[in-house]
Amino acid sequence: MKTLKNRGLIVLILLAVYPFNSQLLGIAPDDSLVVKWKDINVFYDDNERCLICHGEEYYTLSDTVAGVSQIRNMFQDYFVNREDYYDGVHKSFSCTDCHSSDFIRFPHDVATRLEPRYACIDCHGYDENYAHLNFEEIEVEYNNSTHASVENFSCWKCHDPHSYKLFASEVADVGELVLYDNNMCLACHANFTEFRLLTDREEINVVSKHEWLPNQVLHFESVRCIECHTQISDSILVAHMVLPKDQAVKNCTECHSANSRLMSTLYKFESKEKRGNGFFNSIILNRSYVIGASRNIYLGYLSLLIFLGVLSVIGIHIFFRVIKAKRK
């Protein structure tokens, strides 16, 4: 929090020192990429007016009157990677579709910089085209999540609109989905530099907090943080109601059982189609193995049958032994 304020202060001081005649210089991107991006986005040239600074990790700030120039780093939150931007879902957008056209003036006005920002729901909510993604429910879940109580938190902390790509609904490999989603959490929860920009809470050591989990590495690779840390949601693809830590799942059998929680979280969408083939939780079975959840009813019956068969043969043998003993 403090760092954020400090950085804001530095920017303000900078703006005061170089009031009206500053010139900003960045590094131009590769030509072949430019052709490609121009093809993707008709506002490419307009966007370059912003990206000449915001598309670079650093930029040169010059005072043409005093003849002074300095290299400055672009604050990470204000940095937009062109390659990611023109590859993301919002790739055809002009910067000023979402940001005020007043930003064209540099230095940016404080009033402009303080304008409210859009959230996902502002464009995607109550729109038939996005009805299947149910942004309204995501909004409700998010508002009830622990993240909503963090000042300065927003959709953008996890889903950068400048690089966002569809993932959960597209990806075929569960392992990739797990990695992608967990990295989203770990970007702050395992990176104190990021974490403390948002909260005054102490550093969390994710590894030692989860020491109680047997085979921790396997768990971390195979399931997402949100499997245990969110409330199960039926109506949206990925649950967004992150629960306080004391409400996280700690009972092994929530997942390790025939009616495994994973079937309504990680494997929920595929699971419905693939259930009816004799394999209990077959989708888990194909991709991984979850003790107690991956079961095959036929194998179960077969083993019961063998066991009962053996007991019956023994029973019959005992029967004849008893008869023989009585005859003696």
Added chain:
Amino acid sequence: MSKGLYLYPKWIRLWHITNAVLFLILIVTGISLQFSGQDEPFVLVSFKTAVSWHNGAAFFLTLSYVVFVIGNSVTGNIRHYRNNSSTYIQDLLKQFNYYRRDMFRGEPHPFPVTEESKFNPLQRFSYVLAMYAGMPLLIISGILLFYPGMLPRNIFGVSGLLITDLVHIATGFLLSIFMVIHIYTCTLGSKPTTLFKSMVDGYHHDDH
């Protein structure tokens, strides 16, 4: 009752009781893991307890297995596990027919116990299978499940974890079936308790 042949030296008896107790723990905890969940009929131990007891018992079972393999070779007890007969299948059938029919007719044991050969052909067959095929498979698959990082993610498109687990539970199941049959056949001495007594004091008490 006369003290007969000394068939089960102390180390075998110690190994055997350790092995049997650990095996029972592994069966109870293994079933609890496989069928885990609330209100599941076969769950006797909670998941968490089952995980730690299963791992602990498995560690000691592995140790005791190593003792068995080394001990068997060093002491020469392994000679009872070797098959020197040229009529292997016929011998197995003969012993099987004895259990199935001949013993009810009061016929004598087809393969009387001697110092050189304490097991009948069926015993030898099942002990070799259990101790030199079943146990290694069970232990190796168990170790792989304990260190899943050693497993390939994919074996012909199927999760390596799944294949290993199937091997593990199938072997565990078959060895449990072996144990049930084994305990029952151990009641087939001159009295139902005779063979158990042998495993306690080491001596063969039967007259055959």
